[in-house]
Amino acid sequence: MRIQIKLSEKSYIKDPDTTDLGRKIVENSIKLIDEIGLESFTFKKLSKEIGSTEASIYRYFENKHKLLIYLISWYWNWLEYTIDYQLNNIKSPNERLKIAIETFSKPIKADPNFMHVDEEALHRIVISESSKAYLTKEVDEDNKEGYFRSYKRLVDKIAQIVLEINSKYKYPHSLISTAVESAHNQRFFAQHLPSLTEITKTKEDEVVDYIYHLVNQTIKS
Amino acid sequence: MRIQIKLSEKSYIKDPDTTDLGRKIVENSIKLIDEIGLESFTFKKLSKEIGSTEASIYRYFENKHKLLIYLISWYWNWLEYTIDYQLNNIKSPNERLKIAIETFSKPIKADPNFMHVDEEALHRIVISESSKAYLTKEVDEDNKEGYFRSYKRLVDKIAQIVLEINSKYKYPHSLISTAVESAHNQRFFAQHLPSLTEITKTKEDEVVDYIYHLVNQTIKS
Amino acid sequence: MRIQIKLSEKSYIKDPDTTDLGRKIVENSIKLIDEIGLESFTFKKLSKEIGSTEASIYRYFENKHKLLIYLISWYWNWLEYTIDYQLNNIKSPNERLKIAIETFSKPIKADPNFMHVDEEALHRIVISESSKAYLTKEVDEDNKEGYFRSYKRLVDKIAQIVLEINSKYKYPHSLISTAVESAHNQRFFAQHLPSLTEITKTKEDEVVDYIYHLVNQTIKS
Amino acid sequence: MRIQIKLSEKSYIKDPDTTDLGRKIVENSIKLIDEIGLESFTFKKLSKEIGSTEASIYRYFENKHKLLIYLISWYWNWLEYTIDYQLNNIKSPNERLKIAIETFSKPIKADPNFMHVDEEALHRIVISESSKAYLTKEVDEDNKEGYFRSYKRLVDKIAQIVLEINSKYKYPHSLISTAVESAHNQRFFAQHLPSLTEITKTKEDEVVDYIYHLVNQTIKS
DNA sequence: CATGAATGAGGCTTCATTCAT
DNA sequence: GATGAATGAAGCCTCATTCAT
Numbered sequence: 001m002r003i004q005i006k007l008s009e010k011s012y013i014k015d016p017d018t019t020d021l022g023r024k025i026v027e028n029s030i031k032l033i034d035e036i037g038l039e040s041f042t043f044k045k046l047s048k049e050i051g052s053t054e055a056s057i058y059r060y061f062e063n064k065h066k067l068l069i070y071l072i073s074w075y076w077n078w079l080e081y082t083i084d085y086q087l088n089n090i091k092s093p094n095e096r097l098k099i100a101i102e103t104f105s106k107p108i109k110a111d112p113n114f115m116h117v118d119e120e121a122l123h124r125i126v127i128s129e130s131s132k133a134y135l136t137k138e139v140d141e142d143n144k145e146g147y148f149r150s151y152k153r154l155v156d157k158i159a160q161i162v163l164e165i166n167s168k169y170k171y172p173h174s175l176i177s178t179a180v181e182s183a184h185n186q187r188f189f190a191q192h193l194p195s196l197t198e199i200t201k202t203k204e205d206e207v208v209d210y211i212y213h214l215v216n217q218t219i220k221s
Numbered sequence: 222m223r224i225q226i227k228l229s230e231k232s233y234i235k236d237p238d239t240t241d242l243g244r245k246i247v248e249n250s251i252k253l254i255d256e257i258g259l260e261s262f263t264f265k266k267l268s269k270e271i272g273s274t275e276a277s278i279y280r281y282f283e284n285k286h287k288l289l290i291y292l293i294s295w296y297w298n299w300l301e302y303t304i305d306y307q308l309n310n311i312k313s314p315n316e317r318l319k320i321a322i323e324t325f326s327k328p329i330k331a332d333p334n335f336m337h338v339d340e341e342a343l344h345r346i347v348i349s350e351s352s353k354a355y356l357t358k359e360v361d362e363d364n365k366e367g368y369f370r371s372y373k374r375l376v377d378k379i380a381q382i383v384l385e386i387n388s389k390y391k392y393p394h395s396l397i398s399t400a401v402e403s404a405h406n407q408r409f410f411a412q413h414l415p416s417l418t419e420i421t422k423t424k425e426d427e428v429v430d431y432i433y434h435l436v437n438q439t440i441k442s
Numbered sequence: 443m444r445i446q447i448k449l450s451e452k453s454y455i456k457d458p459d460t461t462d463l464g465r466k467i468v469e470n471s472i473k474l475i476d477e478i479g480l481e482s483f484t485f486k487k488l489s490k491e492i493g494s495t496e497a498s499i500y501r502y503f504e505n506k507h508k509l510l511i512y513l514i515s516w517y518w519n520w521l522e523y524t525i526d527y528q529l530n531n532i533k534s535p536n537e538r539l540k541i542a543i544e545t546f547s548k549p550i551k552a553d554p555n556f557m558h559v560d561e562e563a564l565h566r567i568v569i570s571e572s573s574k575a576y577l578t579k580e581v582d583e584d585n586k587e588g589y590f591r592s593y594k595r596l597v598d599k600i601a602q603i604v605l606e607i608n609s610k611y612k613y614p615h616s617l618i619s620t621a622v623e624s625a626h627n628q629r630f631f632a633q634h635l636p637s638l639t640e641i642t643k644t645k646e647d648e649v650v651d652y653i654y655h656l657v658n659q660t661i662k663s
Numbered sequence: 664m665r666i667q668i669k670l671s672e673k674s675y676i677k678d679p680d681t682t683d684l685g686r687k688i689v690e691n692s693i694k695l696i697d698e699i700g701l702e703s704f705t706f707k708k709l710s711k712e713i714g715s716t717e718a719s720i721y722r723y724f725e726n727k728h729k730l731l732i733y734l735i736s737w738y739w740n741w742l743e744y745t746i747d748y749q750l751n752n753i754k755s756p757n758e759r760l761k762i763a764i765e766t767f768s769k770p771i772k773a774d775p776n777f778m779h780v781d782e783e784a785l786h787r788i789v790i791s792e793s794s795k796a797y798l799t800k801e802v803d804e805d806n807k808e809g810y811f812r813s814y815k816r817l818v819d820k821i822a823q824i825v826l827e828i829n830s831k832y833k834y835p836h837s838l839i840s841t842a843v844e845s846a847h848n849q850r851f852f853a854q855h856l857p858s859l860t861e862i863t864k865t866k867e868d869e870v871v872d873y874i875y876h877l878v879n880q881t882i883k884s
Numbered sequence: 885c886a887t888g889a890a891t892g893a894g895g896c897t898t899c900a901t902t903c904a905t
Numbered sequence: 906g907a908t909g910a911a912t913g914a915a916g917c918c919t920c921a922t923t924c925a926t
Contacts, residue, residue, distance in 0.1 A: 014910095019909095019910075021910080021911075036358065037357060037358035039357065039358070040358070042894085042895065042896085043895090043896075043897095044894080044895075044896085052911080052912080053911080053912050053913070053914095054896080054897080054912095055897085055898080055899090055911075055912055055913075055914090056910085056911055056912060058896090058897070058898080059910075059911075059912095063896075063897090064896095128356050129356065131352050131356065132353065132356070134409075134413070134414065135349050135350065135352065135353070135409070136258060136260065137257065137258035137260070137261070139413045139414070140413055143413060143414060148414060151417070152414070152416045152417060155416075155417055156416065170419060170431075171418070171419045171420075171431045171434075172419070173416065173417055173418050173419055174403075174407055174410075174417075174418040174419050174420055174431055175435070177406070177407075177410060177417040177418060178399065178403040178406070178407065178435070181402065181403070181406055182395075182399040182402070182403065185398070185399070185402055186395055186398075186399070188355075188356070189395075189398060192355070192360045192361055192364060193355065193360070193364060193369060193373070195373045195376075195377065195394065196372075196373060196376055196394055196395075196398040197392070197394050197395040197398060198391060198392045198393070198394055198395050199392070199395060210391075210392045210395055213392075213439065214396070214399070214435070214439045217438045217439045217441060218434065218435045218438045218439060220438060235885095240885085242885090242886080263919080263920065263921085264920085264921075264922095265919080265920080265921090273886080273887080274886075274887050274888070274889095275887095275920095275921080275922080276886075276887060276888080276889095276922085276923080276924090277885085277886055277887065279921085279922070279923090280885075280886075284921070284922095285921095456906095461906085463906090463907080478800065479799060479800035481799065481800070482800070484898080484899070484900085485899085485900075485901095486898080486899080486900090494907080494908080495907080495908050495909070495910095496899095496900080496901080496908095497901085497902080497903090497907075497908060497909080497910095498906085498907055498908065500900085500901070500902090501906075501907075505900070505901095506900095570798050571798065573794050573798065574795065574798070576851075576855070576856065577791050577792065577794065577795070577851070578700060578702065579699065579700035579702070579703070581855045581856070582855055585855065585856060590856060593859075594856070594858045594859060597858075597859055598858065612861060612873075613860070613861045613862070613873045613876075614861070615858065615859055615860050615861055616845075616849055616852075616859075616860040616861050616862060616873055617877070619848070619849075619852060619859040619860060620841065620845040620848065620849070620877070623844065623845070623848055624837075624841040624844070624845065627840070627841070627844055628837055628840075628841070630797075630798070631837075631840060634797070634802045634803055634806060635797065635802070635806060635811060635815070637815045637818075637819065637836065638814070638815060638818055638836055638837075638840040639834070639836050639837040639840060640833060640834045640835070640836055640837050641834075641837055652833075652834045652837055655834075655881065656838070656841070656877070656881045659880045659881045659883060660876065660877045660880045660881060662880060677889095682888095682889075684889080684890075705915085705916065705917085706916090706917080706918090707915085707916075707917090715890080715891080716890080716891050716892070716893095717891095717917080717918080718890080718891055718892075718893090718918085718919075718920090719889085719890055719891060721917090721918070721919080722889075722890075722891095726917080726918090727917095
């Protein structure tokens with residue numbers, strides 16, 4: 001079986017999934033951003049990495065911001081797909097919520113279905129860089145273009161489970177977006193700013209524990 | 222009475238609070254970053270704004286990252302000072318927690334004690350840009366330099382109140398850092414990505430309600 | 443009847459008048475240069491406009507300079523054809539001169555004989571861009587290639603009428619080339635730099651009046 | 664005596680006449696544009712020529728278009744100054760007109776008052792490139808900025824003499840702008856497209872003869 | 885101490901063009 | 906004959922920074 005993540009948002013000029021070079025761009029941009037960070041990342045460095053030219057990359061993405069949006073959208077789509085897959089045939093909303101939270105909170109494992117994407121590296125990028133995709137002065141235009149559709153769909157999907165459990169709870173979307181962002185942040189704090197969290201680098205399932213408890217307690221009536 | 226916020230972290234080269242030019246740099250960098258965003262902000266534009274030169278600004282701050290750290294640290298210090306002030310003579314831990322959460326969650330009002338700082342603009346900067354201060358490849362070195370001390374002290378202070386209320390709760394620092402970050406995020410989402418939150422632009426005290434409920438529920442034993 | 447303007451100068455690689463794509467290139471390049479100006483005009487933008495590719499356009503024209511030369515030559519040929527047509531059976535040299543001057547000085551009307559050419563737009567291009575075709579460092583080579591033959595033939599044709607009227611006048615070609623260039627320039631000035639001319643935007647026949655008087659007076663003995 | 668041409672239009676960011684580097688930029692840009700033409704001229708090549716960097720040039724001029732405007736304005740100012748100087752104490756309008764036309768039509772001689780400007784080279788630039796300064800899509804904005812003030816003032820000055828001679832003539836500004844542009848064009852045609860003119864390369868005073876006759880005849884009542 | 889002048893380095897982007905199908 | 910893919914080269918511009926006064 002050959003699965004492909006197809007993004008509804010078109011932050012690309014030319015679909016990178018249709019050519020070899022395109023897939024190389026995706027693969028190596030993940031590698032490179034993970035290594036050197038978004039700030040130092042440039043199309044020139046990427047082109048050197050893949051033995052191509054800046055001009056070629058510009059055929060696929062208008063600029064590095066659009067590429068970042070693509071990568072992050074890919075991640076959210078992949079996560080949604082993974083959650084959907086796991087929720088298959090699970091009826092109990094409580095059980096469904098638990099699985100959903102676990103899936104986005106626990107450490108990511110490489111997914112053999114997508115050869116040219118290193119999900120673990122991409123997860124690190126999402127943790128460190130994803131908020132930069134929207135914390136810009138252009139957020140409203142980008143939102144109009146639909147660039148955050150995947151993230152919003154994922155949050156909504158889990159928020160609906162929350163509502164199944166407690167239809168009276170007033171802030172289901174807020175809670176899930178908080179939980180998702182917090183799962184990233186706490187992992188980052190554990191690595192780099194440990195005084196801000198009790199989560200440790202080593203026992204990484206603590207994040208699941210922390211987030212799951214927080215969500216569950218909050219929606220109790 | 223003349224109060225001054227003195228930062229323990231020295232992200233500056235020369236204390237901007239000691240000269241006219243220094244205060245102008247602080248005042249106008251807040252104004253300018255708020256207006257055009259951190260990405261477009263440069264020392265050149267700032268120097269034009271204040272009728273000075275890039276070279277002069279370099280006397281105070283090594284680069285815009287250090288300036289950002291200064292501004293954000295100033296904000297955390299000011300917030301801590303404000304919270305301390307409000308907690309004065311309050312005994313009940315529950316009451317103390319409530320006040321602390323309210324202080325960092327509710328909309329900021331200009332503080333007449335600090336003439337050259339527009340706290341409302343600074344708050345918008347903290348919301349949109351503060352995470353960029355640590356989401357970098359240099360976070361560990363910056364942390365070693367103590368650049369995040371103010372934030373960590375504030376989180377710790379509130380986490381201690383949490384522990385007073387429930388000494389068994391395992392993640393007080395995680396919870397408070399989550400709460401603080403979420404207070405920013407939810408406000409940003411309300412403005413720009415409303416599908417991610419139930420908080421609305423208009424009724425801005427909803428953030429307090431949401432965060433307070435979340436923290437309170439979570440630490441119930 | 444089906445008339446075709448056949449250019450003696452071969453600034454094209456493949457005659458655009460022989461294929462659909464070729465005619466589309468001509469039609470849309472006129473449209474696009476008129477809209478955005480020669481400087482911003484690129485084969486990429488043109489190819490997007492006509493739903494084709496840069497590579498395809500390169501089959502017809504080596505570069506945008508050659509395309510410009512083609513369009514302008516087309517214009518001069520069309521103008522010559524129009525003048526010839528109007529001079530048919532007119533004997534009096536004075537009358538002939540008058541008609542010739544009127545034809546190149548008065549506002550252009552769309553010619554239904556050439557469907558894929560918008561003569562009014564082309565006239566605006568000739569006004570704004572035609573001098574750029576020869577004001578280059580390559581003018582001598584281009585001239586050797588015969589790229590300005592049409593313009594020179596037109597000027598010569600009218601200069602011959604001048605000589606019929608006054609065979610003693612020393613500068614007939616200078617006068618006609620001045621008149622033609624001035625007809626363009628004055629129209630441009632009327633639109634954009636009105637202090638350089640008494641011609642107004644609205645009463646556009648003033649150009650004819652001005653030019654005709656100038657030529658007539660100058661060749662009086 | 665030390666004379667300086669001070670331009671009313673500020674197409675520069677920083678006045679090049681105030682520093683050594685600035686004067687070098689002016690001097691060498693004239694040399695280089697004359698040599699290679701405006702199209703091939705870049706700030707990079709110029710910076711190499713003067714042993715400096717692009718960045719330094721950008722401190723003086725926003726782009727090459729602004730630099731061109733500066734050079735051409737300088738030329739018009741210098742020409743106006745030269746004409747004024749020559750008209751000193753001349754009363755007869757006919758005589759004044761003659762001198763004015765001669766001054767702008769005859770070959771330019773180097774002016775020892777302005778060491779860092781090669782007026783002969785600048786004249787060639789004016790001939791080949793000056794129309795490109797206004798034949799753009801930005802002409803209206805540029806005009807609003809006052810970038811063509813010098814040219815317009817010169818034309819107006821000579822047009823006023825025309826009116827002194829014949830106050831009934833309807834197109835004095837048109838006539839003078841035509842005469843000035845034609846003086847350029849005819850010289851260019853003599854050099855590169857000789858079939859468009861009777862002017863020859865060698866006897867360069869023919870231009871004066873041609874233009875003077877044309878103007879004189881045209882304004883006869 | 886503040887500033888005016890200058891610059892090295894590199895980012896971002898497009899152009900014009902070629903090659904393979 | 907037309908097009909999709911790719912690219913080398915260069916243009917344009919700004920950043921962050923230093924030096925001399």
